[in-house]
Amino acid sequence: MDDLHGAMTGLLQVWSVYHLNADDVIAGVIFGAPSTPLSTDDILLLAEHARKLEFYTKEIALRQEFMKRLQLEEKEHLKHTLKLAKAYHNNKMSNTAMKLLSPLLLTAHGKVKPLLIKYGQAAKNQITPTGEVNEERQIASESDPLCRGITKTPKERSELHCTLRTKIPYYLVKEEVLHVHPRVSLFHEVLSEDDIKTLKRYTAQQVSKPSPAETEFVDLAMTIYQLNEKKFRRLSDKLSRRMSLITGLGTHLKTSQSDVEDFQVVNYGASGQFPLHSDCRSEALWTSTDDNQLPLSPYVRYSGDNIATWIYFMSDVGEGGATIMPNLKVRVTPVKGSALFFYNYTPDGNCDLLTQYGTCPVALGTRWDAVKLIKQGGQIFRRLCDISNDE
Missing domain, CATH: 2.60.120.620 (q2cbj1_9rhob like domain)
Incomplete structure (x- = not known):
């Protein structure tokens, strides 16, 4: 397990430091060199690891790819949508998290309503980017x-x-x-x-x-x-x-x-x-x-x-x-x-x-x-x- 965690941490660090393209990393291509693509299970595991290490932009990209690959049942779809919304919120993109959750308000009112209130309060203090994930929001070292x-x-x-x-x-x-x-x-x-x-x-x-x-x-x-x-x-x-x-x-x-x-x-x-x-x-x-x-x-x-x-x-x-x-x-x-x-x-x-x-x-x-x-x-x-x- 330590080797697996070390490999995942290393991949996230290389991805972050060198600003690699998310699609390339998921396809197993690093600096143009092909290797084994990430499976659906790999993507979910890596997304969880990215969350723990606070690589939120990487977590967002991985969760988006996971949900794109699978036709999830309603219960599972809600579960993973909530996790994706939380990743946006953690990345100080609470407005985007709210847009993601709003369509679910009628079908999952009890779970979604408190989060919309929480993310709405956070969004007031954030400069909300438009469009895709802002790579500059990732945690980076001054030496990168x-x-x-x-x-x-x-x-x-x-x-x-x-x-x-x-x-x-x-x-x-x-x-x-x-x-x-x-x-x-x-x-x-x-x-x-x-x-x-x-x-x-x-x-x-x-x-x-x-x-x-x-x-x-x-x-x-x-x-x-x-x-x-x-x-x-x-x-x-x-x-x-x-x-x-x-x-x-x-x-x-x-x-x-x-x-x-x-x-x-x-x-x-x-x-x-x-x-x-x-x-x-x-x-x-x-x-x-x-x-x-x-x-x-x-x-x-x-x-x-x-x-x-x-x-x-x-x-x-x-x-x-x-x-x-x-x-x-x-x-x-x-x-x-x-x-x-x-x-x-x-x-x-x-x-x-x-x-x-x-x-x-x-x-x-x-x-x-x-x-x-x-x-x-x-x-x-x-x-x-x-x-x-x-x-």
Whole structure:
């Protein structure tokens, strides 16, 4: 049952975030890719789930389709009409709910009359839309437009550029600058197909049963695998050295006061997503005490907070699944073999909330990432603090 609820929640989220056409979803077509159409029973079950999650515009579309498909007996027709009217009312379209119920006043006076009074009182305080369901009334996140591809203005895009970047003469890398201040970069062709296969193989070997990173993310079709890099040290060192060459930061994995944490491999299935968050935990190196360090893993004690984040993209994604930074209007479509890099701290040593990020729901396909959190301790002589936030 949990799997069924998770699948229904995922479908509703993808439908809502990407403004998919209701007829397409019911026909089993997502972004043009055909799958199994929804049966009549599926439609009714999904409508009930949409009601519980307050996806009222989706509930309305599903109930309309359900009633269109079936020639219901009078008793059943009344039952489902009342539910459809309630969905309109919940969507702040009480006038439409009243129009739906008015023809039933004579045949079901006892049930309909109280609802007409209730909806009539509610309609006085509502701006009543005319015609079809207003999609803007659905519950939406402020980050949804970014997931659909609405990003920077032409003027903002004019500041962006691509370059060949190097820290030492013999190592060049293709950098795509996604935002200038603070700098957010996508580095292309930094992870080979063999590296990806090896990382996935070690992930499968080390974790026989995946466990969600946080209880609150259980239903989001996303799983985090915390790897033990001692088991694949040669590849781990190679990838960490590559990060250091590109960023100039210390990325050496050590048994104590490590520069970095172990790799986290993240797998997003269909509808998988990750809420907006910051990798800055407000546990700066200079605030370390025994009380706040002893609960941590021994190898990262007194290593400080996560000064930067590096994400290797290990797969392309069919549709959806972009990484977004709403505060910067940055949207990054995963490109297999590339890596996203950004700082979680400003140069003057404060958490940079501008680089909060999350992942949009995966609509088609899957997404695989390898995330490396880079600690403050290894950067003492590499990224010096500044008295201002100017970069």
